[in-house]
C-alpha cells in the first residue's frame with residue numbers, strides 16, 4: 001500500500017462492479033476508508049467480500065441513488081461506520097440509448113434521474129459535512145458523451161452534458177469553502193455495460209473489434225486505468241484542480257474521422 005489517500009473517507013456510488021468497483025479497490029489500496037453504495041445489494045455484498053478489506057475500513061449499503069431519502073440515510077450510516085465523509089465519487093450511471101423521437105417519457109426520466117439527479121442527491125447529502133469540515137472533494141464520473149454526440153445514444157449525452165453543468169456549478173459555488181468538484185470523462189472502457197452494448201449487435205465480436213479500431217491506439221481502457229485517474233483527482237495531489245474535466249479516452253475524442 002502506498003498512502004496517497006490516508007485520511008480520506010469516500011462515498012462511492014455504483015461500486016458493486018465495473019469502474020466503481022475498480023475505483024473502490026484502488027482507493028482502498030491507497031489507504032482510504034470507503035462507504036460503497038449500489039442498488040444491487042446482493043452483488044454489492046459479494047464485491048465488498050472480494051475486496052477483503054481490513055475490518056472497519058469499508059462499509060456499504062444497498063441504495064437507489066434516485067431516492068434522496070435513502071441516500072441521506074446512507075450518508076449518516078457512512079459517518080457512523082467510517083467517520084465523517086470528506087470525499088464523494090459519483091460513479092453510478094446508466095446507458096439509455098435511443099433515437100430521440102423513439103424515446104419514451106420513462107426512458108427520458110431514467111437517463112436523467114440516475115445520471116444527473118442521483119449524482120445531485122449524493123452531492124446534496126454530502127456537501128453540508130464537507131462545508132462543516134472546511135473542505136473536501138467531489139468527483140463525478142462523466143463520459144466523452146459529456147461533450148460529443150454519437151447518434152442513436154439519446155438521451156444519455158443530454159444527461160452526461162448536464163453532469164458537467166452540475167460539476168461546474170457546484171465547483172464555483174463552494175470553491176471558497178475549500179471544496180473541489182471535478183469530472184472524469186472516460187471513453188470506451190472494458191466493462192459489463194460495454195459488453196451489453198456490443199451484445200446488442202447481431203455480431204458482438206465484430207462490434208467490439210469495430211470499437212477498438214475506432215481508437216488511435218486500437219484498444220480501449222481497462223477499469224484500472226480509469227481508477228488510477230480517479231485516485232489522482234480525489235487525492236490532495238491536485239489541490240488547484242477545480243471545475244475541471246479530465247478526459248481519459250486514448251485520444252478518441254480528438255480524432256477527426258473522414259467525412
Ligand SMILES: NC(=O)c1ccc[n+]([C@@H]2O[C@H](COP(=O)([O-])OP(=O)(O)OC[C@H]3O[C@@H](n4cnc5c(N)ncnc54)[C@H](O)[C@@H]3O)[C@@H](O)[C@H]2O)c1
Nearest residue numbers: 014016018019038039064065091092093143188189191193
Ligand atoms: N463503461 C464505459 O465504457 C463507460 C464510459 C464512459 C463513462 N462511463 C460511466 O462510468 C460509470 C460506471 O460505468 P460502468 O460501465 O462501470 O457501469 P456498470 O453498469 O458496470 O456499473 C454501474 C453500477 O451502478 C449501479 N447503479 C445503476 N443505477 C443505480 C442507481 N439508481 N442507484 C445505485 N446504483 C446504481 C449498478 O447496479 C452497477 O453496479 C457510469 O457513470 C458510466 O456512465 C462508462
